[in-house]
Amino acid sequence: MKNVLITGGAGFIGSNFIHYLLKAEPHISIVNLDALTYAASVDNLKNLPDLSRYIFVEGDIRDRTLIEDLLRKYTIDTIVHFAAESHVDRSILGPELFLQTNIMGTFTLLDAAKRFWLEEQSVPKAEIRFHHISTDEVFGSLSSTDPAFSETTPYAPNSPYAASKASSDHLVRAYAHTYNLPVTITNCSNNYGPRQFPEKLIPLIILNAFSGKDLPVYGDGQQIRDWLFVDDHCAAIHVVLKHGVIGETYNIGGNNQPTNLSIVETICDLLDELVPDQHVPRRKLIKFVKDRPGHDRRYAINIGKVNADLGWAPKYSLNEGLRETIQWYLDHLEWARSVHEKRDYQKWISQNYTERDGKQ
Ligand code: NAD
Ligand code: TYD
Numbered sequence: 001m002k003n004v005l006i007t008g009g010a011g012f013i014g015s016n017f018i019h020y021l022l023k024a025e026p027h028i029s030i031v032n033l034d035a036l037t038y039a040a041s042v043d044n045l046k047n048l049p050d051l052s053r054y055i056f057v058e059g060d061i062r063d064r065t066l067i068e069d070l071l072r073k074y075t076i077d078t079i080v081h082f083a084a085e086s087h088v089d090r091s092i093l094g095p096e097l098f099l100q101t102n103i104m105g106t107f108t109l110l111d112a113a114k115r116f117w118l119e120e121q122s123v124p125k126a127e128i129r130f131h132h133i134s135t136d137e138v139f140g141s142l143s144s145t146d147p148a149f150s151e152t153t154p155y156a157p158n159s160p161y162a163a164s165k166a167s168s169d170h171l172v173r174a175y176a177h178t179y180n181l182p183v184t185i186t187n188c189s190n191n192y193g194p195r196q197f198p199e200k201l202i203p204l205i206i207l208n209a210f211s212g213k214d215l216p217v218y219g220d221g222q223q224i225r226d227w228l229f230v231d232d233h234c235a236a237i238h239v240v241l242k243h244g245v246i247g248e249t250y251n252i253g254g255n256n257q258p259t260n261l262s263i264v265e266t267i268c269d270l271l272d273e274l275v276p277d278q279h280v281p282r283r284k285l286i287k288f289v290k291d292r293p294g295h296d297r298r299y300a301i302n303i304g305k306v307n308a309d310l311g312w313a314p315k316y317s318l319n320e321g322l323r324e325t326i327q328w329y330l331d332h333l334e335w336a337r338s339v340h341e342k343r344d345y346q347k348w349i350s351q352n353y354t355e356r357d358g359k360q
Contacts, residue, residue, distance in 0.1 A: 001129070001241060003029050005076045007061050007109065008083030010034035012196040013133070013230055015044035017080065020234035022049045029053045031074050033067075035060045038344045039086065043335055044195045061105035067112040076116075077127045080237065081109055084168075087199060088137070088161045089352055092293055095160035102164035103171070106132070110175045118179060130183045131241055132172045136226070136251065137162035138187060141296035148226075148300035149187075151249050158294050169249075176247050184244040186237060188252035189301045192321065193230030194328040198339055199348055201260065202227075202322075205267050206329045207336050212279040215268070216353055219291030221261030224298040228254035229321035232314040239312045250310070253301030256318045261286075266319070270326050290356035 004021070008014040009032035018030055034040050036058055048054055055074070059066045061083045070076065083105060085091065085098045110130065117128045139149040140156030157166040175181040192202040205215050236252040244250060258266070268282035279285070306312045316324070329336060339345055 001025065001028055001078045002127070003031070003074050003076050004078045004080060005031050005033060005070060005074070007033050007079070007081045010036060010040035010042060010044055010056075011082065011086070012039070012044075013191055013233060014082035015041075015195050016193065016230045017082070017234045017237060018045065018054070019048060020231065021238065022053060024238055026050075029055075029074070031055045031057060031070060031076065033057045033059055033061065033070060034083065037085075038342070038348075039197045041195070041197075041335070041339070043338070062100065062108050064108050064112060067109060068116060071112060071116040072122070075123060077123045078129045078131070078241065079109060079113060080131045080133070080241070081106065082133045084165070085161070088159045089199075089292060090348070091159055091161035091164070093351065095164075098160050098164040099167075102161075103167045106168035107171055110171060110181065114175060114179050114181055118181065125182070128182055129241065129246075130172065130175075130181055131237065132169065132183060132185045133237070134169050134185055134187045135162065135165050136187050136189045136253070136299050136301050137296065138166040138169060139299075142298040142300055144298060146298075148302040149251060150302045151187075151251055151305055158296055182246045184240050184246065185249040186240055186252050187249060187301075188233055188236070189226035189228045189254060189299060191228050191230045191233050193325050194332075196230070198336060199345070199352075202263065202267070202325065203329060205264050206271070206326055207340075209268055209271050209279070209282045209285060210275065210330070212285065214287040215264055215282075215285045216287055216289045217261055217264055218289060219295060221264070221288065222259050223295060224257045224259055224300070226253040226255070226257055226299055226301045227263070227318055227321070228252060228314060229316035229324070232316055235315070236306060236312050239310045240306070243310050245309070250306040251301050251303055252306060252312075253303050254314045254316070254318065254321075255303065257298070257300050258318065266322060267326065270323060274326060274330065289353065
């Protein structure tokens, strides 16, 4: 791993990964390709550990000419593919962009990599890798007694987002099987941590609770997710890049299964402790709102394979991760304010919440 192309590196996980990798690998160079959609922030890339090994390119993963130019110009040997439309609620209101970005974008990257690496043989084959970042949502929903998702759980995506990610996973698999493209895939659970766009549950609740606004909980709040602190996710991707077996997929998770309601309550309690102002007790701000259509009830992820084969396990407990995340948002209120002021953000909040407000 010398010259790494990271797609979607101005978003939440990608930007955390760039900070992580520049620190962990003192000899690699990174090209970050990002289209700067609503979810991106160039501020996420402030204070990088070493700017001399980092280049930002604004562009779209569906732009075949641009991708090929970048692969050639920087002699890319490793692609770590994060770029995606990533919010389930947005995929319900507007699925088409998810299909274009997540499916056609992944296809474009795979096909350009195949040409550059396998047809032009521009980099020694032993050095190349396409790593695809995917989600546990491709496995669908579990009942309360089902075993956790393993790497062999059949795909059963339920939302347009999950279906588009499942499609992209299948394309990655097909390029490995048909053309011998050296790939690895990680399917991870819900991430949280610094720099997450505040329309996802945890940052939305932190910022609303901080300023005394309603805390919207969909349906009965008894849905269950596995929550992975983003630094733990970065460490998992790093270990898979270094030691993962070509062609394998690895499930990555945080080893916890709280209900959404208990996550919201924990955030309220932590904030009450850290900011004991007029909004205490913040639990009174919780508001049950109309449920998400087709809302998956439970996700749980079995990390036995990555643990046994590569020695990875999450380091952060949910409580430690939440505390660190809350502190980051409290220390970066200016970052949050700049997102809140964006027109697109205001439009989204009114689209997603105003209509469902108060309805069960
Ligand atoms: P994000 O929405 O915060 O960031 C996505 C980034 O991709 C943004 O910077 C955006 O500008 C960029 N992007 C979107 N379309 C693009 C295009 N056509 N060309 C170039 N760049 C484009 O997402 P995230 O939460 O950081 O997720 C990153 C990846 O991890 C995604 O593939 C997502 O499916 C996967 N994932 C996320 C989670 C999670 O909890 N956030 C969990 C599992 C898997
Ligand atoms: P989200 O952060 O959107 O991630 P995902 O849908 O990919 O799991 O949502 C996490 C959970 O929180 C999910 O069950 C939906 C729920 N949720 C709420 O209850 N209220 C909200 O305002 C949001 C955004 C999500």
